[in-house]
Amino acid sequence: MIGGLFFWMCSVPELMEAPALPHLSFTVCKSITGGRSHLLAAVCKVYRFQTEDQRWMLVREQLSETPLSFSLPKQLLSALIQEHTSRVQQVKELGDLSPHWDGLRHDVISHCNHLIGCYREILTELNKPWTCFKSCSSRSNRYLQFVPTNLHSQRMMVTDPGSTGTSTRWFSFVPPFLLLVFTFSHYFSVSYSQEESYRARELLSCVAQLQPLVFGLADELLAVSLELNMSRLQQVLDSLTQQTNLLVHTLKEELVKSALLEIHNQCTATSNSSHVHSNGLVCDNSPASQDGPQDVVRRDVYDEEEWDRVWANVAKSLNCIVIMMDRLQAAEDKTSQNTGGMLFHGSTKIASPSSSSLFSWQEHLLPLVVTFRDCVREAVGKAQVAMTFVILQGAVATTVGQGPAHIVQRRHAVFSQALSAVTCGFMLKLYGGLEDAGFLQQLHSVGILAEFKSLLSTNGDEEGILEDMEVGVADLSDVAFTITKAKTEEDLLPMLTGTWGNFVVEVPLPSENFGLLPQRLKDGCLIRVHPVHFNIGIDHQQILISPDQSLSDLLASLDRNVHTRKSKNVEVLWIAAMVCRKVNGVRLTSCKSAKDRTAMSVTLEQCVLLQQRHKLSQQHFNTALDCMRGTGCRMENVQKNVGSRKFAFSSVQLLTFPKLYRPPEGSYGWTH
Template sequence: MSFIAVIKAEFSASLLQSSVSHDPSETTLICWFAAQEAFIICWKQLYVDTRVCVVVWMCFRTADDSATVGTVVVSRMKMGEIEDGEVDHFTTDMHRKCTLVYESSHGSINDKDNVPIMNAVFKNAVCKVYRFQTVDSKWMLVREQMAECTLSFSIPKQLIALYIQEDTCRIQELKDLGELSPHWDNLRKDVISRYDQIIKEYQDTLAELEKLTGPSFKPSCSKGQKYLEFIPINLHTQRMRVTCPRKTDSFYDVVTVGAPAAHSQGFKNGGLQKLLSKYESEKKSTAYQCIYYPPEQTAKAREILCVVSQLQPHISALADQLLQTAQQSSSQPLRDVLKSLEEKTEQFVHALKDELVKSALLALHAARPGYVSKSQSSAPSSPAPAAADPASPVRSDSIPHHKEYDEEEWDRVWASVAKRLNCVIALVDKLQEQDNNNQESAPSRPLADVITSHTAVWWDQLGILVQSLKECVAEVAERARRSVSFVLLQEAVCSTAQGLQLQQRRDAVFSQALAALACGFVMRLYAGLEDKGFLRQLHAVGLVAQFESLLSTYSEEIGMLEDMEVGISDLHRVSFRITEAASEEAVSLQPTVSGRRDRYTVEVPLPHHAFQTLPDELRQGKPLRVLPVLFNVGINEQQTIAERFGDISLQERINQKNFEILEGYYKSLTNTLPSECLPCFQTQTDIKELLDTLGQNVVTKKRKNVEILWLAGMICRRMNGIRFTSCKSAKDRTSMSVTLEQCSLLRDEHQLNKDYFVRALDCMRSGLLAQGEVAQWDDPEAGSVAINKPASRHFYPIALLLVSSHLLVVWLILSLVFLLAKYQ
């Protein structure tokens, strides 16, 4: 019978000291039967010395004691030091009915989660196996595996390189604006100098990260280091696999990570949400030296710049392909290329028709060196245009007009692109029409013969039209790039040094959030490669990524939550694509990031055999959408202070806003896919009912309403989503949340005996508690579970202290001393 045996003998000190012992010692043996998937614990007497372990006989039975599997005889097993990968820890307690039976720091005895595709991204796994009793007195095996993720560093390093590349391109775009008036030229030089400084800092950071070796995660003690600000804190994956009698294995995944926040920059003035709001209001007051564009218009300018930069080379390539395809013997490829060319050109023209481009061209014209002098010479008594006067503010809706600038010129320019495309279409249609007529008279005559017979005429005409189209598109694209680059120059000019600092802060927070999201997406994709319903959902509506935050709305954690809110929201700009890996080596299976700040794409490579099993939509590289949602409920003692004396409006607003996003995703999911695509659970509560309950809870005034987190997590799992759990450092509060959720899943989905719920929780949490943290979860079914009550409290009832001013002063001094000692 095929099995893997892991043996650990526990000897008394006296036995180990003697060279040979004739006294039997009770030894525990653990065996995992691959064929039966049964976990066995036996006690037999062994004759032991320091060199040899002799086992007379052993009888093995199934985990539920229902049948005898057989006997195994082991003789003369050499005793020595335990090798890496074998048992590191072993405890049994039959009276508690909840036993930690296996622990390893190098994977586990079950290799289902240690296939090469997983090992390429997830490293240094730590495994524990538990044995729990169910309500029908049978036994279940619960296996926890926590692993590091290589994406903790690889994704941020790729992002930093993209930041450097984008800012370098931005500098070149500003230089390509051409000659500007002295006022605008000085402003441009100042902006370029700022970008140079950012690029230098990012290059230094990237160089430091390239030097790092060792673990694939950033510990919480390093969260304040500047060169590690782009790296997520304690990013780990945790999988719980459950094996029950007469039931297939089930697994539950969660990604744990410290809240994405800029710890190195501090939270004295708040987080990103507050700083960005304050920055936008202050930016308007600095518009005296530039043209103020609101955030939505600058965002649109970036989008237009990105679209034009992508479509212009694509159209040029399709135009060349059209000429090459005309030589083929079939007309169908010619129609396909022409259709693609028409679609891309229409998208290009649609972007150019935006009024922002037209107004930006006019503003750029007004910033040219000769604009002011010509205006003054034509009207000496009239004041200089506002755009050229740094003392008068100008808004985008009051851009100066000049009689020498033809505002209709731009309309004629982009319209000329459509005219040239129509000429190409008309010529190809005429060619195909003639081909059809010739085929009616001579069906065997191919299109290539028709083209060959008219080479002197058709090729000259088609080549001239295609070349004219390419030149027109290139010219229009260049003018459009200059115009929107001038808009972005206004934003940079209106931005003080604080604006660029905010951009750096946002870059760092987004880097942490994206690394966590990529880790969760890869883990969920690997787990669902054989799930056709999941793959269908993936390309049809995408996935929901639910971030569970346990930050309080008190003191510095308010700033962390504000950072996290913006970082998670920015993940809307990310899409995923699945590609085929060049090989099955670990380097080829690493995800890669491409794009600009307004849109990023993460490519996830799969081995050939896995890639070929995917649906056509996924193999064709369709962009996959991931919808991030964030729910926060503070649970520690600082949250108690915030709810009694502070403000929790930030938490309430976040929960209500993200509930609406989650509800919208559910409607899209149900309108697109049948319910058969979603996973099945033992608890038959409908998702719609859970959503309604969640909607009621997010508007209910209730202290530490952790039911919001319970409901959001349940909804996420039922919709094939990706689960994330975060607190300040992804340690105490996070581990409390994850272990409680795991025990709840065992109780609700695998019939864990309710009498042993708390015992199972204690078993999973052994060694997790840390000093100084306090949290309390209220499980609606298991009752209140208190966690690590504080050793002492320094916040005494203020009403009592007000009786005497002397007592109040003493209380303040003692509290200050206590806090300083605690945080020091």
């Protein structure tokens, strides 16, 4: 089941005016928030709480939807369709392959076509009119699997007594992850990066162009050797030398050498194994055991220097042709001198040698040209095998090597939900920190921290959610943000570029905001995402820590608590949250639906911050908690998701919760 996550953005100055309200009263307003295109359909609550010095603070909650819930998943689906379509085309262009490698290609094509079909169907549905919100009751809708459940941005704005300004806390809510990922080792033992696969395709293309050109010049050399024009013969030889040098330079690529070695290693390791491909073919996993170009990789001892000898033989065989040409020219010159004349002078025939002299040039060059062609053919053949191996292994590793298509699809869906949430959090953090020089410097120097906090148990389907989150959180480490200048004031939604494992989210800013950035951010430097994940089931009393600890003290305390043997140490969550706030990170907290346990955690953190930073009276702490939970934005979120104003807790379940995580009487009891 898909649930929800919560993340927290740190304080940002914001001016707010609100009327004086009675103690703990509230109001609800629904509107479209202005100024930020990624927030809309706000629900607001306003309270007045008493401080320790008997004064009153004004607190406003605002819960907003975001169009990112749908815009980023649609962009991701389009990118994945394009990527898999391109991969199918790449492996089809490899031409004739041995049975084993053709079986691998068939597996890749079948895998990609299945995902392409599914993603096109989902994208077609998502392009239909939808709202910007997916409720938790829609979790089973397969067309919405890429859309985050219950994704909201929640803000809390506080006006201190006697102050004209406010301090702000930013919150957002996103779904947890569902994914069980495993790999199939029989498909590959090495993976190649996208850059290496791209380089392999370049090399194949280059070799495919150079080989016929070199062979043509070699044939032309033999033909011209029958003519009497020495300058033409030298011109052809110079062209042959130039093109052969280009070919040798191409063949010297280290990627070719390493791939040939890996092929040999796989031949040795898998000599007795077999695999059933998706086309029904049962074949040996050993590439070299198949008919075709793979036979050029020997099954015996393979020396790492063997490839160097192969491409060097091309240059040596050409050098033999050059030497023979010099010898023949010297012999003709000597013959010409003995007969009192020159054989050639420029393009003018001075003396006509015997026909046997002419034919002797071709007779001497022919075996050398044949050897040269054999050396080129062997080197090109091995290079083609190596680059085909790189491309196939890269394609296999990113497709069938990730597991069955439905597992890969699930992983992509999880990533889509996480990406939407983190992007929303980053944008809120960015807008709030445009005048914070330290924060902006942090973005281009170290990136942004995304801290995931989950309140899940290790029983039932929640254990699966935790397992899924490990992969989902890890995949976010391959994401980077970059900031661009918006073309228009309305064009402020982020754009997704790149491919799987190397996605970049371009976040546009209005020109007046873009001008506030340091030059490195204006130049488009990548802002890396650093995700971390903590999980503690909330069945023990949480200890609220002092807010005055330094970052180094908090990190030391976090390290101790992470490694302690104490069961269900929820103190980890609170310390991690404080660390994240101190380093301007994006905070995410998960439960099963982002409306029940998440609501308890969100409201608790709000009240704790009011107590620690705004001197909320201790005697009104629990009252404030009950007010936010019973009548605040989180109750509106419950109503919005399931059509009931009851948290999905039972009385028995709440007995295992610490008191600070229990909702007020009358606010729970509804069950799914």
